[in-house]
Amino acid sequence: VDSARATGYHRGVTAPLLCASTLSFHALPGLPRFGAGDDLATAILESCGRAGLVLAASDVVIVTSKVLSRIENRFADLGRVTASARAHELADEVASDPRLVELVLSESTELSRKKPGALVVRHRIGIVSANASIDASNVLPPRDAAPGSGPWVLLLPRDPDASARALREALGQRAGVRPAVLITDSLGRPFRLGTVGTCIGLAGFPALFDQRGRSDLTGMTLKHTITAPADQLAAAADLIAGQADEGRPVIIARGLEFEPSDTGAAALVRPPGEDLYR
Amino acid sequence: VDSARATGYHRGVTAPLLCASTLSFHALPGLPRFGAGDDLATAILESCGRAGLVLAASDVVIVTSKVLSRIENRFADLGRVTASARAHELADEVASDPRLVELVLSESTELSRKKPGALVVRHRIGIVSANASIDASNVLPPRDAAPGSGPWVLLLPRDPDASARALREALGQRAGVRPAVLITDSLGRPFRLGTVGTCIGLAGFPALFDQRGRSDLTGMTLKHTITAPADQLAAAADLIAGQADEGRPVIIARGLEFEPSDTGAAALVRPPGEDLYR
Numbered sequence: 165v166d167s168a169r170a171t172g173y174h175r176g177v178t179a180p181l182l183c184a185s186t187l188s189f190h191a192l193p194g195l196p197r198f199g200a201g202d203d204l205a206t207a208i209l210e211s212c213g214r215a216g217l218v219l220a221a222s223d224v225v226i227v228t229s230k231v232l233s234r235i236e237n238r239f240a241d242l243g244r245v246t247a248s249a250r251a252h253e254l255a256d257e258v259a260s261d262p263r264l265v266e267l268v269l270s271e272s273t274e275l276s277r278k279k280p281g282a283l284v285v286r287h288r289i290g291i292v293s294a295n296a297s298i299d300a301s302n303v304l305p306p307r308d309a310a311p312g313s314g315p316w317v318l319l320l321p322r323d324p325d326a327s328a329r330a331l332r333e334a335l336g337q338r339a340g341v342r343p344a345v346l347i348t349d350s351l352g353r354p355f356r357l358g359t360v361g362t363c364i365g366l367a368g369f370p371a372l373f374d375q376r377g378r379s380d381l382t383g384m385t386l387k388h389t390i391t392a393p394a395d396q397l398a399a400a401a402d403l404i405a406g407q408a409d410e411g412r413p414v415i416i417a418r419g420l421e422f423e424p425s426d427t428g429a430a431a432l433v434r435p436p437g438e439d440l441y442r
Numbered sequence: 443v444d445s446a447r448a449t450g451y452h453r454g455v456t457a458p459l460l461c462a463s464t465l466s467f468h469a470l471p472g473l474p475r476f477g478a479g480d481d482l483a484t485a486i487l488e489s490c491g492r493a494g495l496v497l498a499a500s501d502v503v504i505v506t507s508k509v510l511s512r513i514e515n516r517f518a519d520l521g522r523v524t525a526s527a528r529a530h531e532l533a534d535e536v537a538s539d540p541r542l543v544e545l546v547l548s549e550s551t552e553l554s555r556k557k558p559g560a561l562v563v564r565h566r567i568g569i570v571s572a573n574a575s576i577d578a579s580n581v582l583p584p585r586d587a588a589p590g591s592g593p594w595v596l597l598l599p600r601d602p603d604a605s606a607r608a609l610r611e612a613l614g615q616r617a618g619v620r621p622a623v624l625i626t627d628s629l630g631r632p633f634r635l636g637t638v639g640t641c642i643g644l645a646g647f648p649a650l651f652d653q654r655g656r657s658d659l660t661g662m663t664l665k666h667t668i669t670a671p672a673d674q675l676a677a678a679a680d681l682i683a684g685q686a687d688e689g690r691p692v693i694i695a696r697g698l699e700f701e702p703s704d705t706g707a708a709a710l711v712r713p714p715g716e717d718l719y720r
Contacts, residue, residue: 183682185690188466189697292633301667350669354632355570357712358650358670360677362634372636389579391628392636393681399638400678403671403698404461412463420681434635 180423181373181393187419189226190217191404191412198413199307200237205334208414217416221424223343224369224417225335226401229320230299231413232327232347232365238319239306240267240298258283264300264317271296271319274436289324290433291364293351296320320349324365325428332367343416344369344424348398348405361402363394363432368424370394371431392432393420458701459651459671465697467504468495469682469690476691477585478515483612486692495694499702501621502647502695503613504679507598508577509691510605510625510643516597517584518545518576536561542578542595549574549597552714567602568711569642571629574598598627602643603706610645621694622647622702626676626683639680641672641710646702648672649709670710671698 192211198204204227212219219225233239247255247262251269255262258278265283269275272285282294291297299318309316321327328345336342347365352358363371375389401415470489476482482505490497497503511517525533525540529547533540536556543561547553550563560572569575577596587594599605606623614620625643630636641649653667679693 181681183684185469185471185682186466187678187682188464189678191461191463193463350667355712356640356670356673356710358668358673358710360670360673389628390636391680392634392638395634395636395638396677396681399674400465400467400681402669403459403674403678404463404465406461432634432636434633 181370182421184419184421187417189400189404190215190416190418192217192414192416195414197304198231198234200235200239202235203334204231204235204331205338208335209338211414212416219335219339219341219343219416220418221341221343222418222421224346224397224420225331225343226346226348226397226405226415226417227331228405228413229297229324229347229349229364230318232321232324232331233299233318234306236321236327237306238321239303239309240317240319241309241313242267242315242317243313254278254283260295264295264298267298267317267319268296271298286436287320289320289364290430291349291351291362293349297349297351297364321347321365325367325430326365328365328367328428329426342368342424344422346394346397346401346417347429348401350402359402361398361400361405363392363398363429366394366429366432367426369397370422370425371427371429393422394429395432459648460699462697462699465695467678467682468493468694468696470495470692470694473692475582476509476512478513478517480513481612482509482513482609483616486613487616489692490694497613497617497619497621497694498696499619499621500696500699502624502675502698503609503621504624504626504675504683504693504695505609506683506691507575507602507625507627507642508596510599510602510609511577511596512584514599514605515584516599517581517587518595518597519587519591520545520593520595521591532556532561538573542573542576545576545595545597546574549576564714565598567598567642568708569627569629569640571627575627575629575642599625599643603645603708604643606643606645606706607704620646620702622700624672624675624679624695625707626679628680637680639676639678639683641670641676641707644672644707644710645704647675648700648703649705649707671700672707673710 242263245263247266251266252262255265274286277284305316324347332345345367348361349364350359351362371394405412520541523541525544529544530540533543552564555562602625610623623645626639627642628637629640649672683690
């Protein structure tokens, strides 16, 4: 990140961040199975009440994208998707379902890589992910699904930064404080095995923390230190949220001190033109 | 990760992992500035004592690599490095210090990319990082540094998995329980801005958690879900440890339930031949 100043980092998208000596992540209990149009803010506050947890402005409410996708009715019925010639061709190539490939293409701006079973693409929102992060493995049908419909898949929220801002405002109206809101997805990575929770939507929390210009212990100025606290929170929350169920879709992170920042998760996406790995 | 079974993932390198509804990270207070040969296990246990924290076998002791590098005397005096012709050539190309480039080359097995101020290389231990993760920005000289020596830089521990195993054994001998040990470094990433804490050494904790074969809520078998819990822990710990000082080099993570696993952090490195991003 040495060339940060020249290539898109700027102080505007980062903010100071402090952490207490203890940082804790609390899974909210007893949340319902969400469906289209549900009131997430109210459900979160009711669950906080059951857990004896009073939301503070310095909390970060971390929500898995799957919940927002369901609430925003981002279901797609593969049985009703017509695959294009190009989708058929790509599906043959990677041994995938042409109807799924059709949706992947419609959700993405660029095809990055092909691998067995998946296309690695740049999603409309900027993230690079397998199959445009369309969830096909663990999708409960929508509540109004007709008999015989499906199989159902779930697309990412249309605009996760907007979803985060809306949830933050709704919590603020009902709770009287406005905690930060962070939306996560589990993404694979170049170079390393296994998925990690990653921030794809953000409101009120700094995406990046720019420590350039601060002095280090030897009095030298730090030159290369820009961390991604929003991704670091998302990673930890994913440990608790788990993968195989929807039982813990909302995690409260507590112990951070930060200036509310409205940069959004888009600030975490390295501009394609600067990406050394394309 | 669809082709996981064919390409190096196997159940042997993963283990089940459960998380309580609360996961917490505690920075150990009052640790000294470490130097060559110091007894880290005793320092950790003394700090736990001051904090009223009794180590448990299910704790994960997370240590920044910088501390182990200092204890293992991995200092290098740039003033005494002679740069090769190739180092001079590369240093010219990326506007770096030829002596630093010389060390980067000696620490790495492969040059991946060049960018202003840094070489992105595959380090001997398998990770891909800028300047072989050599720390040049925040290095206090070794205690026995001669006047006029330096500038000093700090190389990664020689074998971080071995360092983790040794610390785990030392803690076990002194404390009577063997918590897991995880060693972190802050790494930049393709596609995304900002560094995140990453696991580069590991003992007694599963690097990967393979959920393939578990049923999801609809009764379908999960096919694509292998998470990287060791990296997720490392990311969260990095939030607390910070960057600009050495004040919080050891973090205790508490709330996980796992089978001790001796796969090491090397299991997190995607084999180069399978890397779609090379």
